[in-house]
Amino acid sequence: MAAVATCGTGAGSTGSVVAAGSKNHVTSFQRRGPRASGSDSSYSRLVSIAGTRPSVRNGQLLVSTGLPALDQLLGGGLAVGTVLLIEEDKYNIYSSLLFKYFLAEGIINGHTLLVASAKEDPADILQELPAPLLDDNFKKDFDEEACNHKTAESNIKMKIAWRYQLLPKMEAGPVSSSRFGHYYDASKKMPQELIEASKWHGFFFPEKSSSTLNIEPCSLTHGYIKLLQFIQNIIYEEGFDGSNPQKKQKNILRIGIQNLGSPLWGDDICCTENGNSHSLTKFLYVLRGLLRTSLSACMITMPTHLIQNKAIISRVTNLSDTVVGLESFIGSERETNPLYKDYHGLIHIRQIPRLNNLIYDVSDVKDLAFKLKRKLFTIEKTDLGYSGI
Amino acid sequence: DQLLNRPRSLSGPSGKLTLLCDANTDGSFLVHHFLSFYLKANCKVCFVALIQSFSHYNIVGQKLGVSLTVARECGQLVFLEGLKSSVDVFFRAQAEPHPLQFLREANAENLQPLYEFVREALKPVDDGEAAWRCPVLLVDDLSVLLSLGMGAVAVLDFIHYCRATVCWERKGNIVALVHDSGDTEDEENNILLNGLSHQSHLILRAEGLATGFCRDVHGQLRILWRTPSQPTTQRDQSLTYQYKIQDKSVSFFAKGMSPAVL
Numbered sequence: 250m251a252a253v254a255t256c257g258t259g260a261g262s263t264g265s266v267v268a269a270g271s272k273n274h275v276t277s278f279q280r281r282g283p284r285a286s287g288s289d290s291s292y293s294r295l296v297s298i299a300g301t302r303p304s305v306r307n308g309q310l311l312v313s314t315g316l317p318a319l320d321q322l323l324g325g326g327l328a329v330g331t332v333l334l335i336e337e338d339k340y341n342i343y344s345s346l347l348f349k350y351f352l353a354e355g356i357i358n359g360h361t362l363l364v365a366s367a368k369e370d371p372a373d374i375l376q377e378l379p380a381p382l383l384d385d386n387f388k389k390d391f392d393e394e395a396c397n398h399k400t401a402e403s404n405i406k407m408k409i410a411w412r413y414q415l416l417p418k419m420e421a422g423p424v425s426s427s428r429f430g431h432y433y434d435a436s437k438k439m440p441q442e443l444i445e446a447s448k449w450h451g452f453f454f455p456e457k458s459s460s461t462l463n464i465e466p467c468s469l470t471h472g473y474i475k476l477l478q479f480i481q482n483i484i485y486e487e488g489f490d491g492s493n494p495q496k497k498q499k500n501i502l503r504i505g506i507q508n509l510g511s512p513l514w515g516d517d518i519c520c521t522e523n524g525n526s527h528s529l530t531k532f533l534y535v536l537r538g539l540l541r542t543s544l545s546a547c548m549i550t551m552p553t554h555l556i557q558n559k560a561i562i563s564r565v566t567n568l569s570d571t572v573v574g575l576e577s578f579i580g581s582e583r584e585t586n587p588l589y590k591d592y593h594g595l596i597h598i599r600q601i602p603r604l605n606n607l608i609y610d611v612s613d614v615k616d617l618a619f620k621l622k623r624k625l626f627t628i629e630k631t632d633l634g635y636s637g638i
Numbered sequence: 639d640q641l642l643n644r645p646r647s648l649s650g651p652s653g654k655l656t657l658l659c660d661a662n663t664d665g666s667f668l669v670h671h672f673l674s675f676y677l678k679a680n681c682k683v684c685f686v687a688l689i690q691s692f693s694h695y696n697i698v699g700q701k702l703g704v705s706l707t708v709a710r711e712c713g714q715l716v717f718l719e720g721l722k723s724s725v726d727v728f729f730r731a732q733a734e735p736h737p738l739q740f741l742r743e744a745n746a747e748n749l750q751p752l753y754e755f756v757r758e759a760l761k762p763v764d765d766g767e768a769a770w771r772c773p774v775l776l777v778d779d780l781s782v783l784l785s786l787g788m789g790a791v792a793v794l795d796f797i798h799y800c801r802a803t804v805c806w807e808r809k810g811n812i813v814a815l816v817h818d819s820g821d822t823e824d825e826e827n828n829i830l831l832n833g834l835s836h837q838s839h840l841i842l843r844a845e846g847l848a849t850g851f852c853r854d855v856h857g858q859l860r861i862l863w864r865t866p867s868q869p870t871t872q873r874d875q876s877l878t879y880q881y882k883i884q885d886k887s888v889s890f891f892a893k894g895m896s897p898a899v900l
Contacts, residue, residue, distance in 0.1 A: 481729055530785035535728050538721035541691045560824035564785045567817060605697040607667050607883050
């Protein structure tokens, strides 16, 4: 089973968090210092934060996107301090699924979430997160032991279901997962107790639009200004930017912004060609500045197929770190093409950042397709692209 | 400068504007090269880094043999970290004009505060000691200024003012990166690129291969020497190389002569 297959590597990689083979390891934690806070000392003692691991190539701290297959394509995961831009597929089906995987991964790892949307209430989005993939046997074992049981007891109980010992213990408290990247069952919902135990902040634009601005009007639209202020507030108040070094346990802030650039945010670049052409790009720039100076990672989904002015798309791509495009086959002529019948769409890795390096991890495979089976979202290499489509 | 495989001397005529351009690929390796080159050559460098953080350039610089932290501390390098300063400027009103002031304004007219910053940074030291060689302004990258709301004309004016001060008055050099958006109809960017191309003495253009991605050849570099101030009686020299970026260097070879192919 796929989940077990990666267990070994997962445990292996966390075991090697402290003893990573690369010679740059000693400096990797110091590298994080200037980026995340002014004082190196607080970060040179940086112990591994739950749900992160240093990249094999450059010691960059990575978090999982919620899809282990996508993590692999991106060189191990999403680097902390960067933006992952998902270009939405036409009907926003698979991109919202990726969005939910990202948030679900945050809950499992105990990260703090910041969910921003102009379309759905963040509380509703969280209710619909997919459940982590666990076997039913394991769930029964888990239900028997409440979270107050000591780990020693739970170890004993697992003698028969020993494979699942490596899976993270599902506790209602802060979850310290021993794995990097989990699989999710898209047909089931995340257990309510996990959602309630997690720490999250929601930004639902229709609710916040009425409050007043305390920043000078610049060319950003109202929604973007409020969102930036909200994000900056959370980062500052909860100390993600290292401004409060006495905080007990460092954590990652996962920011998810849905449908950025759509008219629901008050931006008109999807409606007209001569819309406010700088609002979105300015927003992205300041957002990236915020991310680079804090322990956070951001996933944005954007309906780029709706943006009328193509120049904006290329500017947005240049201003983001990682860009992944989704193209679903629904409604296109490829849906009935027998060569594509196993897949639901194509996934294009448009840009991967070169962080702290001249080179970057780029996979040789350029034709990738995805499919959503009953439980799993898988990405596979396809050489169907050569068939003259 | 054996990396770039072409004659290069600082003692030659200075006051040059070098334009770095990338199309369909990432030309940032050129920026890293010039940064380390000028720092090693003991020049005073003002680096306006708009697209990445200081630690990014520092780490790559260490691979190329320079330490940006040391250079910054001893005054050789003046570093404007765009991403970090933008957060300061945007959320808190500043007492004095900030080089990135235009982020707060709805219709910023020009980049004067940024120019003042550059001018101040590359001011000759008054204590009589010629500690550093010619001043250098390095910008990564100018296309970001367009994304942040400045018009192409404002950016061209900024470069013009910088040229007057850095190149002509202080006999320094300017190196700037501009993205070539290709066919995506980014008119402002095209105006900026064309305008700068006409003013530059040297254009380094990194292009992705026309045939697509290749593991052994990352792209093609076109080098064009120009003399903008003189009438074009002599032809501009141009050379093309293909390159592959490695961990600590870039290797260049003639077209079709990649070691992987031979």
